[in-house]
Amino acid sequence: MTAILTIANQKGGVGKTTTAINLSAAIAQRGKKTLLIDLDPQANSTIAFFDAADVKTSMYDVLSDHRAELGSVIRPTKDEMLFVAPAKLALAKLEQQLAGQFDSPFKVKDALAPVQKDYEFVIVDTPPALGILTVNGLVAATHLLVPIQAAYFAIEGTDDLLETYERIRARPNPDLKVLGVVITLFDKRTNISRDTHEQIRSVFGSVLFKTRISKNVRLEESPAYKETILTFAPKSPGAIEYRKLALEVIQRVEED
């Protein structure tokens, strides 16, 4: 059974893309064939692997009236177990184009159906909004993974996301589960990180992953070199933590 993990949080800049890229790579490194789908029009996950100019067809072609096959836009990466379905800026137009079509929340789910059995894991990166693209990611998913920054503004926004999760479970995807919440951009030198970490733990309890991703400049640098943290700085805290997170994610999926 393929695990489809959608990474979502409408708060901006909390590490959704950084988690999507490096978690996918760490899961692939454990020998599990993995597909990373980029649903963000900013295409940050895409440009961490490819030059934007080299991407001809993308998720826009799959979800728009072109109805291209998902299989035809999937590209290999330097890691033979990791594949990427790229995004393009044009995805932003879908918000308007799909509004009102009754089947619009199911586009990604339907596009994934013919290829998902080829992968053990599918990871979906989403934009910082709860619009039609993120909804598509949640409807297609088996599990939701929420990165939360250990910061004041980042905690306030989780009610909104959980309300959307309940609405998705009520109708288009009753099987959706929360796989877990992961603290990102943790800076052990500041009080605000430690205080908010405690607050997040008291709100989420065992849903919180034990692995915490700390601030580490190598994580910021690696996409500029079109590498994941695992090859760019394999001994850095970022690489160690994302490998640990991958273990926890695989374990939670297998226990499900």
Add this chain to the structure above:
Amino acid sequence: MTAILTIANQKGGVGKTTTAINLSAAIAQRGKKTLLIDLDPQANSTIAFFDAADVKTSMYDVLSDHRAELGSVIRPTKDEMLFVAPAKLALAKLEQQLAGQFDSPFKVKDALAPVQKDYEFVIVDTPPALGILTVNGLVAATHLLVPIQAAYFAIEGTDDLLETYERIRARPNPDLKVLGVVITLFDKRTNISRDTHEQIRSVFGSVLFKTRISKNVRLEESPAYKETILTFAPKSPGAIEYRKLALEVIQRVEED
């Protein structure tokens, strides 16, 4: 003539809200009556001044069919020259509700018209998306102010924003000008910050503000205490830099 500055960048977590709050406060501190309008459903600018539970009426009531007067939702702050028009989560529903109404991009501009002469500056905070709320901010604005993080992903996204700016200028708001681009979250210890700073300078030239906002934990802490940086840590680099930015912003507006 009231200056209406909209702070926008669809890249998440680049310091839009932190700039909206502290720039508004620094401009008010120079004796200019200032209104901060929060158009982000996450209401981060709002919760930096008030408890979310205390906000009864908000920009949602002004922009939805309730058509409340903007004047009736504006609230005073501890600074007698600074006022805030709060946001609420319900704003997120407007994306769907306003889609298709021919006058939907002009809602904020129309709501502002009867009150704007009471303020010398109006600052508008927007969500990390180029949807109907951000478009409303750009249509109502005299100037656009773009915070950019000195980071790899943050640079890639500016084409998209500038394309939207051109489209707004072509039709609903021909008078819109770019007031400037400000580098935020600058970390002088890392190469990536320095490298990307050079890249941003070569792309934007004199449009780039001389003032650069560096990473400073006090900026992250102050909203948790419902204070702006100017009262929370008046001698911190964050307070000094936002006061300097306010001077540059006032100067550019007056030269216009």
